[in-house]
Amino acid sequence: MKNQVNKNFYEWVAGFIDAEGCFHIKRKIMSNNKIRYYFEFVIKLHIDDEAVLRTICHILGVGRVVLRPKYNTCSFEVGSEKELRILIDLLDEFQLMGDKYLDYINFREAFFLYFDRSDSVTESLKTKIEEIRANHNTKRASTTLPVNYKRVITDYKLLGFIEGEGSFIVQTRGLTPKFELELTSAQKPLLIDICEYLMLRIQLIADATQPLNLPSKGGIKIRDRKAKGNSKPSVRLEITGIDFLHNYFNVFLSKLEFYSRKKEDFKSFCFICNKLFSKAHIDNEEVKILLLRLSEGMNGARLSTNKLTDKTLTGKIICRDEETPDS
Secondary structure, eight states: OOSHHHHHHHHHHHHHHHHHEEEEEEEEEOTTSOEEEEEEEEEEEEGGGHHHHHHHHHHHTOOEEEEEGGGTEEEEEEOSHHHHHHHHHHHHHSOOOSTHHHHHHHHHHHHHHHHTOSSSOOHHHHHHHHHHHTTSGGGOOOOOOOTTOOOOOOHHHHHHHHHHHEEEEEETTTTEEEEEEEEEGGGHHHHHHHHHHHHHHHHHHHHHHOOSOOOSSOEEEEEEEOOOTTOOOEEEEEEEOHHHIIIIIHHHHHTSOOOSTHHHHHHHHHHHHHHHHTTTTTTOHHHHHHHHHHHHTSGGGGSTTOOSSOTTHHHHHHHHHHHSOOO
16 A cells, blocks of 8 residues: 555545445354354446456455356455455545445444454344344445544545446437436435535646636536435436536546546547537537447447447547547
């Protein structure tokens, strides 16, 4: 954890865990009727995301990557006491930002209660661990963070979170680009803090490149969304406006190193924003069609399990553009 590259990656992992990680506390009744507890950390993704999980596994030096082709999934799993202690040390130093922190401190407390005990598993110990399990992950009733908790957002924590939860979107009607980050309503304080952090970072870019007011159109907004069907109420951070996206938000993210496949969506998103900002699509039907086709191949459409799109389209269009001098 000494050099800046590793520090950036550890911060990125913390943000990615905030989005995709899961802390499990499992109970097993043995054949002799004694109770044993198992602790496991898991990141489960689409099988196309194997590379990022192997990167995490390699750099952290813990866990294993498990492929499940039958279910089109892959997982990064850490289950040994020794390796979980390493992961806990990491997350103590690079603190989580969102409600996942509550799952982490539950997991951490139960882990140390169990492995640092001085005697056998007593009834008192089982009661304490079961109380933790009863208010853990999806069973958690309260999202109130500890009084002494102080949220710390950094560029790479935010990037990791964006790579897990964010969406770069181009609405085909009107070729309208936007970025979205949607969470449950309980996580609204996190989105408010992210909004404030982004505005500070973007203002620095504006001051350095165009020391004038930020664009009047677009910007960052937070919208509350009502529950639909079985879903919970949510809150969404939206970034809109071609000028704001192209000249500020995309510039901010372009300075950072992506570690997951999300970089391909961001690459397409930047390409489209660039063409829209330069108005290359105006009165040019061919460019419009190319941008539409490119936008239709982003996000879930890029997955190998999606058989309806040309997976090489992004590279074809962008390479073609790079070979053609601007008129």
